[in-house]
Amino acid sequence: MQLSIEITWWVCPVCGITYGGPKVFTDNGRWEMGTMYCPNGHAFHKGWPHVDVLQTQLENAEQRRCTAEETTRMAEATNVALRGVITKLKRRLKK
Numbered sequence: 349m350q351l352s353i354e355i356t357w358w359v360c361p362v363c364g365i366t367y368g369g370p371k372v373f374t375d376n377g378r379w380e381m382g383t384m385y386c387p388n389g390h391a392f393h394k395g396w397p398h399v400d401v402l403q404t405q406l407e408n409a410e411q412r413r414c415t416a417e418e419t420t421r422m423a424e425a426t427n428v429a430l431r432g433v434i435t436k437l438k439r440r441l442k443k
């Protein structure tokens with residue numbers, strides 16, 4: 349016999365520990381009482397985002413960081429190109 353339990357993950361907002369619990373907790377019972385406890389005994393409430401929400405936020409932040417880095421790289425490349433043009437123009441003026 350195989351037993352499969354769907355696990356939901358939470359992050360404790362106090363100590364940051366990640367822990368899982370059967371999904372039934374979120375569907376009925378404990379979760380509905382409004383308060384959850386992390387293994388270290390910190391209480392937190394229903395509205396706290398699940399790990400997948402935090403994961404999405406992290407991915408979005410990561411993506412924004414990549415875009416910013418890309419922009420910086422492009423700006424640097426443009427800078428180098430412009431410097432080359434300026435050097436060429438200066439040489440031409442000296443002649």
Ligand SMILES: [Zn+2]
Nearest residue numbers: 360363386390
């Ligand atoms: Zn905790």
